[in-house]
Amino acid sequence: MKFPVLATLTLALLGATASVYAEVPAKTMNGMLVGPNQMTLYIFDKDVAGSGKSVCNGPCATNWPPLMAADSDQPSGDFTVITRDDGKKQWAVKGKPLYYWVKDSKPGDATGDGVNNVWHAAKP
Secondary structure: OHHHHHHHHHHHHHHHHHHHHHOOOOEEEOOEEEOOOOOEOEEEOOOOOOOOOOOOOOHHHHHOOEOEEOOOOOOEOOEEEEEOOOOOEEEEEOOEEOEOOOOOOOOOOOOOOOHHHOEEEOOO
16 A cells, blocks of 8 residues: 555656756756757847847747747746747746747857847856
8 A cells, every 4th residue: 555655756756856847948058048958049139128028920930949938837037938929938038038049950059149240149
């Protein structure tokens, strides 16, 4: 009879641990924020911090894919969740929406930093 209780407790703890780690959408690597896939994240100067909006939609979002959030994701520390024009959720840091750059091909690439003088690697 003790085994089912122990198994249930173990699974509950594993689930709790997984949800703790899932709350933080990005981490720091080489002085820049990276997503769960370790690819560099970017911010866009035309996004207004704290507005809760992204101005990078349509073709812009094809080149600069948003760091998407699940409907159930909740703010954590400097990270907040905004709602995009299409109703989907996106992560933001310090009020600025976060994006990937389609031309980065491997972790550590930061080829989007400085594009058109309006895209910048996100810093912690």
